[in-house]
Amino acid sequence: MAPHKCYFLATTSLEEFWDTHQHLLFLGEWCLKFDRRSYWITLDGHLIKSYVHGGKEGSKVFHEIDDIYEKLLPIVATSLNAFHETEFSVRYWRIVIGPWLQYYITVMYDRYLRITLALKEYPNLTTTLLSEDSFIVSRDTEHFVNLSSSDFYNLQVFSRILRFLGKEFPSKSATDGKLSEGCKVQSRSWKNAIFRPISDFYRFLVIKLVSNPVVINSSYWPKRLELRLAVKLFGGLFSTIGANEEKKDYQFDDNRRKTFKSVSFGDDVFCNCIGSMLFADMPKCFVEGYKPTVDSAKSFYPNSARIIFSANAWWFDETFKVWAAEKAEKGTLLFGAPHGGNYSAQLTHQARDHEKKILDHYYLEGLSASNAQGERIQTPLLKLMPLNDMGANNLKSGILWATTSLPRYFCHDCLFCLPEFHSEYLQWQARFVDSLSPFTLSVLKLRPHSSDFGWGAVSRLKVLYTNLRLDPPETTFIESISNCRLFVCDHMSTTYAEALACNKPTILFWSPDANPLLPEAEQYFALLRNAGVLFDSPEAAAEAASNVYEDVEKWWNDAKRQETIKVFTETFLGHHPDSENIWLKELCVIAK
Numbered sequence: 027m028a029p030h031k032c033y034f035l036a037t038t039s040l041e042e043f044w045d046t047h048q049h050l051l052f053l054g055e056w057c058l059k060f061d062r063r064s065y066w067i068t069l070d071g072h073l074i075k076s077y078v079h080g081g082k083e084g085s086k087v088f089h090e091i092d093d094i095y096e097k098l099l100p101i102v103a104t105s106l107n108a109f110h111e112t113e114f115s116v117r118y119w120r121i122v123i124g125p126w127l128q129y130y131i132t133v134m135y136d137r138y139l140r141i142t143l144a145l146k147e148y149p150n151l152t153t154t155l156l157s158e159d160s161f162i163v164s165r166d167t168e169h170f171v172n173l174s175s176s177d178f179y180n181l182q183v184f185s186r187i188l189r190f191l192g193k194e195f196p197s198k199s200a201t202d203g204k205l206s207e208g209c210k211v212q213s214r215s216w217k218n219a220i221f222r223p224i225s226d227f228y229r230f231l232v233i234k235l236v237s238n239p240v241v242i243n244s245s246y247w248p249k250r251l252e253l254r255l256a257v258k259l260f261g262g263l264f265s266t267i268g269a270n271e272e273k274k275d276y277q278f279d280d281n282r283r284k285t286f287k288s289v290s291f292g293d294d295v296f297c298n299c300i301g302s303m304l305f306a307d308m309p310k311c312f313v314e315g316y317k318p319t320v321d322s323a324k325s326f327y328p329n330s331a332r333i334i335f336s337a338n339a340w341w342f343d344e345t346f347k348v349w350a351a352e353k354a355e356k357g358t359l360l361f362g363a364p365h366g367g368n369y370s371a372q373l374t375h376q377a378r379d380h381e382k383k384i385l386d387h388y389y390l391e392g393l394s395a396s397n398a399q400g401e402r403i404q405t406p407l408l409k410l411m412p413l414n415d416m417g418a419n420n421l422k423s424g425i426l427w428a429t430t431s432l433p434r435y436f437c438h439d440c441l442f443c444l445p446e447f448h449s450e451y452l453q454w455q456a457r458f459v460d461s462l463s464p465f466t467l468s469v470l471k472l473r474p475h476s477s478d479f480g481w482g483a484v485s486r487l488k489v490l491y492t493n494l495r496l497d498p499p500e501t502t503f504i505e506s507i508s509n510c511r512l513f514v515c516d517h518m519s520t521t522y523a524e525a526l527a528c529n530k531p532t533i534l535f536w537s538p539d540a541n542p543l544l545p546e547a548e549q550y551f552a553l554l555r556n557a558g559v560l561f562d563s564p565e566a567a568a569e570a571a572s573n574v575y576e577d578v579e580k581w582w583n584d585a586k587r588q589e590t591i592k593v594f595t596e597t598f599l600g601h602h603p604d605s606e607n608i609w610l611k612e613l614c615v616i617a618k
Contacts, residue, residue: 035144035153036071037184038177039434039480043154043198051151053140053184055449056177056434060482074147076446077139081539084441087135088374095131098291098300102127105289105305110316114355121351121360121384123312125341126167128376129438130307133174134300136436137183145191153195155185160200165275166311168342175433175479190299232264233328239264240617241331243346244339246365246408251606258614264328266339266346276315283313311344323349331358333616337365337408340381354386361616363389365408367523370598371551373542374440387616409520410527410595411605416508418531418582424469425571426497426510429455430517431475431483440541442517447540452483454537454564455516459490461568466575473497473506504528511578514571516564526591527601531574531582534560535567550598557590 034048039059044050050071052058058066058073078084103119106112144151161182164170173179178200188195232239240259243266245252256263283305291301311319327349334353339346340362354360362385364370369378370390382388432448441447462470472494474484488494497506507513507525513532515522518541525532534554543551554560561567574581581587595601602608 033148033151035074035148035151037141037153038181040177040181041065042201043156043181045152045154048152051144051148053144054434055445056180056480059480060485061480074140074144077143078444078446081441081542084444084447085374085542087139088376088441091128091132091135092376092379094135094297094300095128098131098297098304099124099127101289101291102304105286106312106316109285109313114351117384118351118355121340121354122344122347123308124380124384126170126309126312128380129167129171129174130304131300132376132436132438133183134187134303135296137180138187138296138299141184141187141191145193153188155188155195155197156181157197157199158185163278163307164309165273166309166342166344169273170309171342171437174437175435180435186303187299190302229264229266232261236262236264236328238262238330238332239328240613241327241334242266243334243336243343245335246337246363247609248412248606251411251610254606254610255613255617258610259617262332262617264331274311274315274318276310276318278310279314283308316348319344320348320352323352330356333359333361335361335613337363340384341377359386359616361385361387361389363408365520367407367409367520367599368440368518371518371541371543371547372440372442373544376439407523407527407599407601410523410599410601411609413504413524413527413601416528416530418579420511420577420579422509422511424471424510425466425512425514425575426471426473426506427458427514427516428473428503428521429475429483430519430521431477431479431481433479434481442540447537448481450537450540451517452481452486454535455483455487456490458516458535458564458568459487459494461565463572466568466572467491468493469575471495471497471510473503512571512575514567516567523595523599523601526595527599529591529595531578532559533567533571533574535562535564538562547598550594553590553594557587559587559590 032048033051034045035051035053036044036057037053039057039062041062046069050069052066052071052073054074054076078087099120100116102123103114103116106119106123107114156178160178162173162179164173174183185197239262240255241264242252245265249267252263252265252267256265286305289301289305291297291304305313323345326345331353334350336346336350340350350358350360362381364378364381366377369375372378378390432443434445434448436444442451459467459470472484472487474496476499478484484494484496503521503524507528507530511531513525513530515525515532515534517536522532522534551560555562558570561570
């Protein structure tokens with residue numbers, strides 16, 4: 027298709043920002059929401075080609091993002107030290123601002139590559155930008171992540187990049203109410219509301235009576251394990267169970283932020299691009315709200331800590347991060363462990379890599395684990411600890427199929443998160459349904475992800491099979507798999523690991539190209555393939571599900587297959603019947 031001056035670039039799915047009088051170019055799959063298919067299919071638009079055409083290109087981009095992050099982090103750290111009149115190390119700021127900076131660079135680099143590729147192919151295109159009077163600044167890291175999956179915020183990002191590149195296209199303001207996208211704060215549950223006074227009183231006693239407690243936050247341990255640890259430590263355990271971080275917003279101060287304008291990010295075009303907007307986009311909790319956040323941390327947490335342990339508070343708990351980072355500066359050791367089932371599997375995993383960089387000791391589950399003394403141990407995956415053996419049962423009925431969903435706009439983490447791979451994933455779902463026998467379809471129950479993000483995944487499948495049944499959303503995952511005869515999972519996540527740890531008859535399938543493995547993980551997934559549990563195509567998985575459903579007990583209880591499941595769950599995932607005592611012993615050692 028030859029470039030033409032009448033081509034209009036739709037950067038998001040916001041149709042009020044499209045000019046349908048011109049030939050439309052769609053920047054990506056995210057522009058084409060399924061529930062609006064009857065409209066956009068009539069426009070005869072053209073989808074711009076992607077910079078990602080396979081796993082190798084995607085992996086290369088992740089390496090480039092990491093290089094940019096490591097280049098910019100010291101610059102940002104120095105600038106924030108000067109701004110706040112502090113003298114913290116780069117590690118301190120890696121802990122505090124690193125998660126947001128990784129997200130931000132990932133978002134900006136992805137959007138920059140897509141925009142420059144579109145301009146290269148269609149140099150005379152036009153578009154409509156978001157007016158700067160509609161721009162918003164995120165409250166904190168979590169707010170930014172929520173915003174980065176929304177259409178209006180991405181329109182803001184694309185508008186910023188295009189203006190940096192010297193493109194002065196027409197602009198318009200956002201409609202009322204749209205600027206609050208991604209601003210919702212999760213309310214405290216009634217259980218936490220009841221438990222909060224008790225936990226607050228306990229923490230008060232620990233602060234007053236214990237000079238150097240063990241501090242844990244979002245551990246993912248069963249509550250009984252935390253209680254047992256508190257007894258072992260004679261009460262010297264400070265836990266944040268029942269305490270929800272209060273999300274505060276702060277007034278944006280443009281005048282104060284102007285002091286960042288002299289910061290240099292080097293000669294690289296993209297680094298200059300991101301440098302021109304980074305401090306304007308930086309969440310308010312790191313600029314206007316930084317000192318109040320530090321004060322809040324001092325009032326909530328103890329003055330010192332023996333060790334600090336968390337599974338995932340290193341990402342969105344801003345108060346915890348500034349406190350933990352400050353204690354790390356004074357020598358307190360930081361410990362952590364993954365809570366998901368893909369940390370030790372996926373080749374590209376930004377969350378895992380970040381946590382390994384900031385922590386003094388990081389417990390990767392199973393084969394990859396070692397204790398604080400460097401000895402190899404079978405550290406259990408945290409979310410698998412409370413699970414019990416279910417086994418195969420022909421008296422159960424139905425096939426439970428668990429699917430996932432990711433934001434239409436790329437934000438973070440792994441190859442599978444790229445919209446190109448997720449679009450392929452939706453096609454695999456359709457191929458799976460299309461390959462099932464009529465009887466197998468009749469007993470199938472779909473458990474979709476709680477958030478659809480505008481993909482219209484269920485609607486797509488119901489076009490193929492109108493009678494598709496859905497698993498009640500109020501039912502927990504463990505309840506659902508305990509009530510079915512066979513479980514099917516089409517993505518690499520904690521879900522598949524939980525099912526295997528429960529010894530539930532399971533069939534897995536996903537794209538190897540979208541889910542490249544770490545070298546040390548490949549042999550374990552090869553075992554699942556050889557055992558007829560993991561498949562590399564939806565057609566093969568559908569055939570297997572249809573074949574084994576009638577007598578799932580005979581299939582699942584095969585001696586070789588059971589041995590494979592045992593090796594995978596115990597050696598690779600670190601799941602063990604005595605998981606709680608393994609962790610308790612290790613924690614008592616490091617708490618000495």
